Amino acid sequence: MANLNTRWRKENTYDAIVVGSGIAGGWAAKELTEKGLKVLVLERGGPMPHITGYKTATLDPWETRYPLGRLPDAEMKAKYPAQQRTGYALTEYTQHLFVRDDENPYEEKQRFDWIRGYHVGGRSLMWARQSYRHSPQDFEANAKEGIGVDWPIRYADLAPWYDYVERFAGVSGRKEGLPQLPDGVFQPPMEFNCVEEVLKKGVEARYPERRVTIGRTANLTAPTEEQLALGRGKCQHRNRCIQGCPFGAYFSSNSATLVAAERTGNLKIRPNSIVTTILHDPKKNRADGVRILDAESGQEEEFYADVLFLCASALGSTWIMMNSTSSRFENGFGNGSDQLGRNIMDHHLGVGAQAEAPGFEEHYYSGRRPNGVYIPRFRNLGDAATKKDYLRGFGFQGGAGRPSWTRAIGAPGLGADRKAELTQPGPWIARLGGFGEILPYADNRVTLNKDKKDKYGLPTLTFDASIKENEQKMRKDMIATAMEMMEAAGFKNVQPVDGDYAIGLGIHEMGTARMGRDPKTSVLNAHNQVHECKNVYVTDGAAMTSASCVNPSLTYMALTARAADHAVNAKKRGEL
Amino acid sequence: MLMNRRDALFGLSLTIAAGSGGYAWAQPALGWTPTALTAAQAQILDVVAELVYPKTDTPGAREAGVPQMVDKALKGWCDPMQAGFIKSGLDKLDTDAKAAHGAGFVALTAAQQGAMLIRYDQEATAARPQPHPFGALKDLMTIGYFTSKPGATVTLRYDPVPGDFKGCVPMKEIGRAWAT
Numbered sequence: 177m178a179n180l181n182t183r184w185r186k187e188n189t190y191d192a193i194v195v196g197s198g199i200a201g202g203w204a205a206k207e208l209t210e211k212g213l214k215v216l217v218l219e220r221g222g223p224m225p226h227i228t229g230y231k232t233a234t235l236d237p238w239e240t241r242y243p244l245g246r247l248p249d250a251e252m253k254a255k256y257p258a259q260q261r262t263g264y265a266l267t268e269y270t271q272h273l274f275v276r277d278d279e280n281p282y283e284e285k286q287r288f289d290w291i292r293g294y295h296v297g298g299r300s301l302m303w304a305r306q307s308y309r310h311s312p313q314d315f316e317a318n319a320k321e322g323i324g325v326d327w328p329i330r331y332a333d334l335a336p337w338y339d340y341v342e343r344f345a346g347v348s349g350r351k352e353g354l355p356q357l358p359d360g361v362f363q364p365p366m367e368f369n370c371v372e373e374v375l376k377k378g379v380e381a382r383y384p385e386r387r388v389t390i391g392r393t394a395n396l397t398a399p400t401e402e403q404l405a406l407g408r409g410k411c412q413h414r415n416r417c418i419q420g421c422p423f424g425a426y427f428s429s430n431s432a433t434l435v436a437a438e439r440t441g442n443l444k445i446r447p448n449s450i451v452t453t454i455l456h457d458p459k460k461n462r463a464d465g466v467r468i469l470d471a472e473s474g475q476e477e478e479f480y481a482d483v484l485f486l487c488a489s490a491l492g493s494t495w496i497m498m499n500s501t502s503s504r505f506e507n508g509f510g511n512g513s514d515q516l517g518r519n520i521m522d523h524h525l526g527v528g529a530q531a532e533a534p535g536f537e538e539h540y541y542s543g544r545r546p547n548g549v550y551i552p553r554f555r556n557l558g559d560a561a562t563k564k565d566y567l568r569g570f571g572f573q574g575g576a577g578r579p580s581w582t583r584a585i586g587a588p589g590l591g592a593d594r595k596a597e598l599t600q601p602g603p604w605i606a607r608l609g610g611f612g613e614i615l616p617y618a619d620n621r622v623t624l625n626k627d628k629k630d631k632y633g634l635p636t637l638t639f640d641a642s643i644k645e646n647e648q649k650m651r652k653d654m655i656a657t658a659m660e661m662m663e664a665a666g667f668k669n670v671q672p673v674d675g676d677y678a679i680g681l682g683i684h685e686m687g688t689a690r691m692g693r694d695p696k697t698s699v700l701n702a703h704n705q706v707h708e709c710k711n712v713y714v715t716d717g718a719a720m721t722s723a724s725c726v727n728p729s730l731t732y733m734a735l736t737a738r739a740a741d742h743a744v745n746a747k748k749r750g751e752l
Numbered sequence: 753m754l755m756n757r758r759d760a761l762f763g764l765s766l767t768i769a770a771g772s773g774g775y776a777w778a779q780p781a782l783g784w785t786p787t788a789l790t791a792a793q794a795q796i797l798d799v800v801a802e803l804v805y806p807k808t809d810t811p812g813a814r815e816a817g818v819p820q821m822v823d824k825a826l827k828g829w830c831d832p833m834q835a836g837f838i839k840s841g842l843d844k845l846d847t848d849a850k851a852a853h854g855a856g857f858v859a860l861t862a863a864q865q866g867a868m869l870i871r872y873d874q875e876a877t878a879a880r881p882q883p884h885p886f887g888a889l890k891d892l893m894t895i896g897y898f899t900s901k902p903g904a905t906v907t908l909r910y911d912p913v914p915g916d917f918k919g920c921v922p923m924k925e926i927g928r929a930w931a932t
Contacts, residue, residue, distance in 0.1 A: 243896065367920075413915065413917040414912065537923070541918060543915065543917030580898075580931065580932075600923075
């Protein structure tokens with residue numbers, strides 16, 4: 177070991193180590209390398225080269241092994257009992273992106289849907305690309321309402337970083353001038369279809385405080401010089417983003433941040449590197465580096481750096497911190513507050529409405545827009561008119577479309593006439609689904625389970641979390657308001673959608689190492705540094721102090737870029 | 753040619769209701785080797801598939817390879833109970849054909865075959881949400897047909913790389929439903 181340590185010190189020392197290569201890790205790698213640091217990115221999953229790694233990118237429907245690319249039930253049950261819970265995402269087209277639950281198990285005291293992708297790029301290759309800013313209200317609500325702890329930053333702290341990451345990533349959308357959904361640096365918005373125009377007119381006429389806009393999505397509609405220079409191109413409206421985009425048209429680590437980082441010459445990516453432990457130097461009270469387990473060789477190895485960025489996903493980073501115990505941190509790394517693993521949040525979804533929209537049978541659309549409509553939050557905006565008997569709010573995502581041949585599944589009819597019918601699109605259907613804010617609850621938590629090991633012999637996580645009364649009340653309002661908006665648009669046969677939901681299904685898990693002002697009640701400070709060990713930054717979903725109701729990835733990007741800037745400056749000042 | 757004519761007759765028979773006269777033709781060799789089905793079941797499937805999605809101005813199920821896709825799904829995709837359920841449905845078609853007409857399903861006239869399938873389809877509709885062997889088989893054939901290359905690209909429209917998105921286009925400019 178002594179010899180090894182000497183060799184590792186010599187060969188494995190960098191300026192900064194980034195753990196994870198997803199949305200946050202890619203940004204950390206880009207920012208730190210561009211600012212001149214030698215950076216090692218450690219990714220627990222295997223390689224995923226941009227474009228050549230996307231082996232199903234151009235798979236046509238008739239090329240699948242199985243009907244609709246759906247995996248056999250037996251295989252789903254055996255390998256993917258949790259990953260299959262989205263109901264749609266895991267197919268033959270995407271199987272290479274999802275973890276096998278049998279190899280990466282976890283325990284659920286209450287159902288918890290932990291949907292994961294372990295490979296270079298992480299879930300930046302799997303995300304829905306919806307990109308919204310948190311609002312000033314989102315950063316202030318905890319303090320005003322006495323919920324959880326106060327964010328140590330405000331919207332103004334993050335606004336320039338939102339600008340910065342939007343400009344690089346490329347977000348298409350429409351400016352709306354709403355305080356609850358700040359505008360950003362947008363590429364041209366995608367179009368509504370005919371029925372969505374009707375929805376917009378109907379809803380906004382009946383409910384002036386509500387707005388129907390096009391989704392803000394990280395797909396390029398007018399690439400900048402910078403994006404073109406990275407090899408990225410305009411969205412081709414295939415809507416096969418999750419199969420991998422050969423045009424680099426949607427933002428991912430692989431298409432954008434890691435490419436930029438590589439071009440600096442300062443980046444090294446080491447796949448198959450499971451970070452198990454943060455090495456802590458008690459004399460200097462700083463992190464010295466990390467220990468990894470090589471997923472292929474099974475060998476341990478150490479890497480050292482002045483700065484450590486944990487970007488391994490909320491629960492991945494939390495696991496690493498929990499597993500990094502020492503005489504200084506007996507209860508987990510930087511966990512003097514006992515908040516590590518607590519306050520798990522997500523966005524609760526699965527409720528809304530669906531309706532038929534007659535009158536546009538002579539119209540259709542061409543192209544597959546990888547995006548839908550968005551209705552920003554309109555509840556509890558601070559005035560009496562929007563105040564409800566619950567806290568916070570929700571936004572809607574959805575849209576309208578005409579089902580094609582799939583409407584024949586489970587329906588009567590056969591023969592030449594039926595076949596002729598099916599060559600035409602079905603009736604217009606409109607759908608709205610809510611995304612609701614979940615409050616931070618200290619007893620919604622995840623803990624380290626040393627009794628149950630994964631296939632590498634490493635401890636696993638146990639989840640015990642659920643939505644509570646505030647969210648349940650909100651869900652009723654989500655259904656009611658979705659239905660009344662469908663009615664306002666003049667749609668017919670308006671039906672409630674009341675699906676089941678468990679935390680995690682939103683795939684926005686967050687909050688388990690929250691930012692805060694006080695080391696006694698939070699894990700991270702205003703710059704995402706671990707309060708108790710300042711050269712460790714955590715900039716993924718773990719950092720979130722509250723959830724807002726908007727999709728969180730853009731905020732992870734902005735927090736990461738801001739933290740990287742801080743880290744480089746602090747390092748220059750000799751503070752780390 | 754014979755196939756075309758029979759298909760045309762069948763299309764007509766659905767429109768004017770079953771019962772008009774028809775002729776039975778000898779079945780051609782399958783041209784593929786079933787892996788999950790017996791030869792007899794495969795022959796029945798071959799006829800059923802073409803009756804459900806017949807050749808019209810666009811390709812039929814046979815040309816689209818639907819029977820092979822169903823056989824393959826029964827072998828490696830459906831769980832064994834579901835596969836057995838669907839296979840038993842094919843057997844029952846033959847049993848019912850013999851009971852009603854004194855001949856196996858493939859030997860019946862197109863009109864007789866069509867009438868039997870219409871009755872099965874009605875049964876399947878009435879049974880919902882309970883499963884029905886014909887309903888389950890038809891769903892597999894539907895998926896097989898419209899995700900086949902002829903089904904997706906000839907019967908429907910398929911555009912792997914659309915380029916642009918246009919939200920509101922007169923239907924007549926597009927003509928057919930998009931396959932995806």
